Amino acid sequence: MSVLAVENLSKAFGGVQAVGGVSFAVASGERVALIGPNGAGKTTLFNCINGQLRPDGGRIRMSGQDVTGKTPHRIWRHGVGRTFQITATFTSMTVAENIQVALASADGAATGLGRRLGTRYRAEAEALIDLVGLASRTENSAAELPYGDLKRLELAVAMTNDPSLLLMDEPTAGMAADARGGMMDLVDVMVAERGVAVLFTEHDMDVVFGHADRVIVLDRGQVIAEGTPDEIRADARVRAVYLGTFDAQEAAV
Amino acid sequence: MSFIVVQAITGLASAASLFLIAVGLSIVFGVTRVVNFAHGSLYMLGAYLAFSFVAAFGESFLGYLAAILLAAIVVGGVGAVMETSLLRRIYRAPELFQLLATFGVVLVVQDLTRLIWGADDLFAPRMPGLDGAIQFLGHAVPQYDLFLIAVAFVVLGALWLLFRHTRFGVLVRAATEDREMVAALGIDQRWLFTGAFILGAALAGLGGALQIPRQAASLSMDLNIIVDAFVVVVVGGMGSIMGAFVAAVLISELLAFGVVIFPEITLVLIFMVMAVTLVLKPSGLFGRPEFTMAEDRRNPDPPLRAGDGLSRIFWWFLLVAGVAAPLVIGDFAVVVLTEIAILALFAASLHFLLWGGGLITFGHAAYFGLGAYGSGLAVFHLSLGMAPALLLAPLAGAAGALLFGWFCVRLSGIYMAMLTLAFAQMAWSAAFQWVGFTGGDNGILGVWPSAWASDPVVFYYLAFVVCAAVIWGLRHTVFSPFGYTLRATRDSALRAAAIGVDVTRHRWLAFTLAGAAAGVAGGFFAFAKGSVFPDVLFVSTSVDGLVMVLLGGLQSLAGPILGAIVFTEIETELTRLTDLWQLFLGLLIIVLVVVLPHGLVGLSALVRRRSS
Numbered sequence: 001m002s003v004l005a006v007e008n009l010s011k012a013f014g015g016v017q018a019v020g021g022v023s024f025a026v027a028s029g030e031r032v033a034l035i036g037p038n039g040a041g042k043t044t045l046f047n048c049i050n051g052q053l054r055p056d057g058g059r060i061r062m063s064g065q066d067v068t069g070k071t072p073h074r075i076w077r078h079g080v081g082r083t084f085q086i087t088a089t090f091t092s093m094t095v096a097e098n099i100q101v102a103l104a105s106a107d108g109a110a111t112g113l114g115r116r117l118g119t120r121y122r123a124e125a126e127a128l129i130d131l132v133g134l135a136s137r138t139e140n141s142a143a144e145l146p147y148g149d150l151k152r153l154e155l156a157v158a159m160t161n162d163p164s165l166l167l168m169d170e171p172t173a174g175m176a177a178d179a180r181g182g183m184m185d186l187v188d189v190m191v192a193e194r195g196v197a198v199l200f201t202e203h204d205m206d207v208v209f210g211h212a213d214r215v216i217v218l219d220r221g222q223v224i225a226e227g228t229p230d231e232i233r234a235d236a237r238v239r240a241v242y243l244g245t246f247d248a249q250e251a252a253v
Numbered sequence: 254m255s256f257i258v259v260q261a262i263t264g265l266a267s268a269a270s271l272f273l274i275a276v277g278l279s280i281v282f283g284v285t286r287v288v289n290f291a292h293g294s295l296y297m298l299g300a301y302l303a304f305s306f307v308a309a310f311g312e313s314f315l316g317y318l319a320a321i322l323l324a325a326i327v328v329g330g331v332g333a334v335m336e337t338s339l340l341r342r343i344y345r346a347p348e349l350f351q352l353l354a355t356f357g358v359v360l361v362v363q364d365l366t367r368l369i370w371g372a373d374d375l376f377a378p379r380m381p382g383l384d385g386a387i388q389f390l391g392h393a394v395p396q397y398d399l400f401l402i403a404v405a406f407v408v409l410g411a412l413w414l415l416f417r418h419t420r421f422g423v424l425v426r427a428a429t430e431d432r433e434m435v436a437a438l439g440i441d442q443r444w445l446f447t448g449a450f451i452l453g454a455a456l457a458g459l460g461g462a463l464q465i466p467r468q469a470a471s472l473s474m475d476l477n478i479i480v481d482a483f484v485v486v487v488v489g490g491m492g493s494i495m496g497a498f499v500a501a502v503l504i505s506e507l508l509a510f511g512v513v514i515f516p517e518i519t520l521v522l523i524f525m526v527m528a529v530t531l532v533l534k535p536s537g538l539f540g541r542p543e544f545t546m547a548e549d550r551r552n553p554d555p556p557l558r559a560g561d562g563l564s565r566i567f568w569w570f571l572l573v574a575g576v577a578a579p580l581v582i583g584d585f586a587v588v589v590l591t592e593i594a595i596l597a598l599f600a601a602s603l604h605f606l607l608w609g610g611g612l613i614t615f616g617h618a619a620y621f622g623l624g625a626y627g628s629g630l631a632v633f634h635l636s637l638g639m640a641p642a643l644l645l646a647p648l649a650g651a652a653g654a655l656l657f658g659w660f661c662v663r664l665s666g667i668y669m670a671m672l673t674l675a676f677a678q679m680a681w682s683a684a685f686q687w688v689g690f691t692g693g694d695n696g697i698l699g700v701w702p703s704a705w706a707s708d709p710v711v712f713y714y715l716a717f718v719v720c721a722a723v724i725w726g727l728r729h730t731v732f733s734p735f736g737y738t739l740r741a742t743r744d745s746a747l748r749a750a751a752i753g754v755d756v757t758r759h760r761w762l763a764f765t766l767a768g769a770a771a772g773v774a775g776g777f778f779a780f781a782k783g784s785v786f787p788d789v790l791f792v793s794t795s796v797d798g799l800v801m802v803l804l805g806g807l808q809s810l811a812g813p814i815l816g817a818i819v820f821t822e823i824e825t826e827l828t829r830l831t832d833l834w835q836l837f838l839g840l841l842i843i844v845l846v847v848v849l850p851h852g853l854v855g856l857s858a859l860v861r862r863r864s865s
């Protein structure tokens with residue numbers, strides 16, 4: 001059974017049909033890239049899947065269960081981890097604390113009034129910090145992290161509930177070109193070691209073709225193509241939509 | 254039937270003045286995004302100025318009219334001074350600071366008005382030519398009421414023309430709808446802001462000046478009108494002129510008929526309208542929703558370090574000083590110290606919400622006051638002893654917070670501040686109007702401690718131990734998973750929700766917890782004073798708490814304690830020396846917001862940084 005199944009999903013803002021009848025599925029352990037030009041509706045689709053927006057129509061199923069219209073904190077309990085296009089972290093906390101808060105929530109202890117959080121979930125937090133390569137930053141404030149490290153922190157936070165699906169909105173945006181590969185290698189590690197499926201949006205075609213098992217192309221709220229990286233590379237319609245950026249990327253390769 | 258029509262006309266006349274003040278508030282908010290608490294002060298100034306001008310040259314109809322218009326113009330000038338000297342400095346400050354700074358102006362204007370015109374209510378003569386009544390279906394309708402209604406329509410029409418057909422008006426509308434765009438067009442925003450503020454101030458002045466034939470000029474008219482104006486602006490939609498008009502009529506008619514049908518709860522009714530509107534349509538009837546997806550924390554707080562050297566010393570020092578002080582100080586000082594312990598808890602519970610949860614509340618007095626009334630009423634109606642009455646205090650505070658909080662935590666920023674304020678005013682008006690139960694203005698007397706605690710020193714130790722324990726509990730909560738999660742919702746509600754936190758519920762719980770803690774303080778306050786008056790629920794109590802928190806420093810857990818100590822000491826000393834305490838407090842608030850936004854704790858950090 002697929003981890004995520006989206007059926008005929010739609011969402012409009014006023015007159016703008018940001019997502020217009022999108023259907024696709026993500027299988028367990030699969031890495032799926034969602035690409036498309038600016039304003040194609042990628043982030044809106046993500047926001048519908050993780051419950052931040054209520055879709056106007058269509059269904060979303062997680063491992064067979066209907067989660068359409070549920071709030072983000074409920075959807076998280078269905079095993080969805082999310083990273084944001086503009087990183088969202090707890091800036092008044094250290095790297096370790098950011099993860100400890102998430103672990104407490106995963107443990108159902110968010111409303112606990114007992115022992116101080118600083119002393120709890122420490123070992124698990126450190127393991128995750130090691131995994132994303134932030135060991136030297138453990139006690140740094142999230143507010144002082146460089147952008148690339150913030151993305152890593154978000155990934156670690158998103159992994160705290162052992163998700164079956166990671167939603168990553170532009171995981172490498174804003175990173176130096178040479179750091180992008182490292183970040184995506186990390187995602188591959190999560191997939192390999194923890195069996196998580198990944199749905200990510202990305203503008204860097206190297207990243208897409210190097211790290212996706214399958215690619216879905218969105219344009220003006222519609223899926224215009226879907227297939228393996230090789231198929232997508234050869235697709236004429238995709239080339240038309242990506243005219244300019246895509247060709248430039250190709251030329252650079 | 255005819256009675257209904259006449260009552261409706263009375264309502265419309267009130268709506269006219271409410272519209273004049275609310276529309277100015279709304280225009281200023283639309284352009285500057287500042288909710289100007291001092292807008293009611295401009296209204297009051299308009300009334301006092303008009304009183305003086307009428308006394309000088311208001312014998313004829315035209316003289317009276319000139320007096321009213323001149324008052325409005327002078328108030329517009331006062332607005333220009335206020336905008337250029339103060340508001341301009343706080344446009345970028347957090348909403349809480351803006352509200353507080355403009356409340357500082359309220360206090361300053363109030364004391365200055367008292368200095369100039371005296372504390373007594375001033376009755377102006379009726380307007381010549383409009384001092385009669387016309388007979389309408391057997392009822393007398395004051396001519397002046399009809400005049401007021403006409404004025405409101407004239408102003409509405411004039412504003413409409415201004416906003417459609419002048420460059421200034423078009424820019425004001427553009428700024429209200431999209432600030433970035435105006436900035437991008439390279440328009441001199443300063444000029445626009447000052448202009449909008451002068452317009453709003455003059456309208457408030459006009460509203461106040463027009464009141465004097467109907468109602469005496471008094472020192473309480475500023476806060477009375479501003480709270481109603483907030484309700485109108487929120488219900489109508491911030492920044493909307495039509496909204497202000499419709500909501501003013503709605504609220505005024507509700508009041509006019511409410512007085513007839515349920516005289517005891519008219520005010521409560523109004524705030525209910527506001528609460529329901531905000532929950533169902535947060536942007537008001539005519540307002541447009543603002544998309545603020547991006548989260549903005551420009552100055553992230555440093556991570557909390559539990560018990561680092563300096564703060565540990567501070568807490569131990571407080572504990573030792575609190576225990577030892579009664580042994581060395583006099584009786585009066587013990588009474589002051591008791592008050593400090595109580596207010597420190599009040600401030601700490603407020604700080605828990607403000608800093609710990611980023612929940613901007615302007616009505617924390619509600620829960621303090623409910624605690625006080627909970628204890629007081631238990632003594633008065635149930636003849637309970639001190640101990641059981643004190644146990645009721647946190648329950649009363651928590652129950653109020655549970656109820657009000659359910660609405661408030663669904664909002665954010667300025668809307669949350671206004672709704673918390675509205676609920677507190679609602680509690681205040683209930684205490685004030687429900688004379689049979691609460692004693693109204695006469696309060697509840699005879700709330701004295703039990704015999705075993707009647708000695709001031711014994712009562713002090715009791716208050717100290719309980720308040721210190723609750724403060725410690727709040728402090729511990731900040732470090733507990735609950736507190737961290739609360740702070741997480743403050744740092745990024747988006748991220749908190751994405752890691753499984755039910756943000757609304759968590760905030761609601763925090764609100765209730767803080768309400769219970771404030772209730773404890775309120776209960777002790779009742780027994781410390783031996784009485785409970787509606788004042789404990791009034792906005793000034795909330796502001797006192799906010800000043801304590803800011804004075805100490807918002808970003809430190811010790812801040813509210815330090816703030817409560819310094820604030821209470823200054824107030825005690827100053828009220829002995831002078832009757833200009835409000836003036837001083839107002840200036841203190843303005844200085845705090847503009848010069849020292851990090852409070853005393855921040856001051857020490859500043860000095861440390863400078864010297865190293």
Ligand SMILES: Nc1ncnc2c1ncn2[C@@H]1O[C@H](COP(=O)(O)OP(=O)(O)OP(=O)(O)O)[C@@H](O)[C@H]1O
Binds near residue numbers: 018036042043044544
């Ligand atoms: N909250 C909102 N209110 C109104 N319109 C919105 C909102 N969010 C997105 N839109 C509109 O919906 C469309 C899709 O936007 P979306 O952010 O989903 O695109 P995207 O594919 O993520 O683009 P990008 O690559 O730039 O991140 C755009 O036209 C955008 O302007």
Ligand SMILES: [Mg+2]
Binds near residue numbers: 042043
């Ligand atoms: Mg996007």
